[in-house]
Amino acid sequence: MxxxxxxxxxxxxxxxxxxxxxxxxxxxxxxxxxxxxxxxxxxxxxxxxxxxxxxxxxxxxxxxxxxxxxxxxxxxxxxxxxxxxxxxxxxxxxxxxxxxxxxxxxxxxxxxxxxxxxxxxxxxGILGMPGMTAWTGLHNIGQPKPGETVVVAAAAGPVGSLVGQIARLRGCRAVGIAGGAEKGRYLVDELGFDAAVDHRDPDMAGKLAAACPKGIDVYFENVGGTVWDAVLPLLNDFARVPVCGLVAAYNMTELPPGPDRTPALMRAILVRRLTLRGFIVWDFNAQEEAFRQEVGAWLREGRVKHxxxxxxxxxxxxxxxxxxxxxxxxxxxxxxxxx
CATH class of the missing domain: 3.90.180.10 (Medium-chain alcohol dehydrogenases, catalytic domain)
Incomplete structure (x- = not known):
């Protein structure tokens, strides 16, 4: 002992x-x-x-x-x-x-x-809380359909990387937002994302728009901040936004300066009929076994990587x-x- x-x-x-x-x-x-x-x-x-x-x-x-x-x-x-x-x-x-x-x-x-x-x-990781967060949030809230464009922030992390890979397995176009060229190459070359955008790029918003020529149907939110500012104008009618995390705001001690953008956000939600839903992984505890079976099989077959x-x-x-x-x-x- x-x-x-x-x-x-x-x-x-x-x-x-x-x-x-x-x-x-x-x-x-x-x-x-x-x-x-x-x-x-x-x-x-x-x-x-x-x-x-x-x-x-x-x-x-x-x-x-x-x-x-x-x-x-x-x-x-x-x-x-x-x-x-x-x-x-x-x-x-x-x-x-x-x-x-x-x-x-x-x-x-x-x-x-x-x-x-x-x-x-x-x-x-992939078979635990982060993996289940990706799987349940995308499945229950994002509800991706073949041919749609799915964008995920913090895409090189354990949640975001699996979100993009699942999107590809569901027949969607997957675009990841991550920090740095090395992470972008990993997303495209190793994980099979269709495109990657560097959130540190001064023209991040323009690069994201170019990577999503048909707009965004599902945005898996892990970050908030300037990444969300670039995503919002690209959301299509009836887009779905699972809100998993807001890392850009976790260390903030006060609201950022500038005008109140809440009215513009609410108008976008109304006019484009957007769905924004926050969730915590244990909201979907009843689906844990189904998650483990599907993602576990994908991992053993080499269809997803981590x-x-x-x-x-x-x-x-x-x-x-x-x-x-x-x-x-x-x-x-x-x-x-x-x-």
Whole structure:
């Protein structure tokens, strides 16, 4: 039984961009599991944009992390000790363990993984929450039809990359928006997108219009900000917009300067009969098995691909999250906590 648990807690709430001093490393004792519990040694930690929201005290769809509490996050790990039927030492499980090396978890909230089916860390990416976010948001809200144009922002990330690949499998034209030429080449050459647009390009709006000569029928929103400004004029009548994330606004401390654009947005929604719907992945929990079956089959057959951006060591998780929020990651952001 390990004697200590290394963990990273929220030391203070950030104003604007998170900084290293908003986090604090601690050690804590490890106890034996109680009834229905297991002790897990965390191997992989998932880093995701929603974590910035958990650092804020503002009202959201989930309770914020408290000051002094372990930073929230999904993970994969090995059962070291079990006091629950159905789980034994050596089993690999996925759960929301937080930023720590060892976690005491209720067995009822864990999912047992089979390493023979896929690398276990895919349960945090293409076969986990990000993959299900892409699949359910596009399926339920985007509802792409063959021949339509689907545009997705943050297209080189774990959600956006799968959205574009699913769009292609559904017979659509897929256009990805990402930062930098390298990510654009990856989208087109590796993932099969029809076109990629660099959001850093001074003429991003013009390049997007050229890539979407027939307008946009589905826009999967992950970013907001200037990307949304370029997309809105191109939305066709009856376009659908699943709103998954607004990364461009997560570190904002006040509204951007300029006139109130709400009336123009509302007029566009009315005149073009647009559908904008925000969603959280667990809105569609009933579809989890269908998602895993379809995307799992595509992955085994090589019809979809994924990429991982791995940071070594729990102590480096804060800097990795800060970089993620600035778009520095290339693929699914993971921290390898233990081998």
């Amino acid at each position: 390990p004697e200590t648990n290394r963990r990273i807690v929220l030391a203070s709430r950030p104003e604007g961009e998170p900084r290293p001093e908003n986090f604090r490393a601690e050690t804590a004792p490890v106890d034996a599991p109680g009834p229905g519990q297991v002790l897990v040694r965390v191997q992989w930690l998932s880093l995701d944009p929603y974590m910035r929201g958990r650092m804020s005290a503002a009202r959201s769809y989930v309770k914020p992390v408290g000051i002094g509490e372990v930073m929230a996050g999904g993970g994969v790990g090995e059962v070291l000790a079990s006091n629950a039927p159905g789980l034994a030492p050596g089993d690999i499980v996925m759960g929301y363990f937080g930023w720590q090396t060892h976690a005491m978890a209720d067995a009822a909230g864990l999912r047992k993984l089979d390493p023979a089916e896929a690398p276990v860390q895919t349960a945090l 990429r991982e951006d791995v940071t070594e060591g729990l102590e480096n998780a804060p800097e990795a999250l800060i970089g993620l929020l600035k778009g520095r990651n290339f693929g699914k952001a993971l921290v390898r906590v233990a081998r």
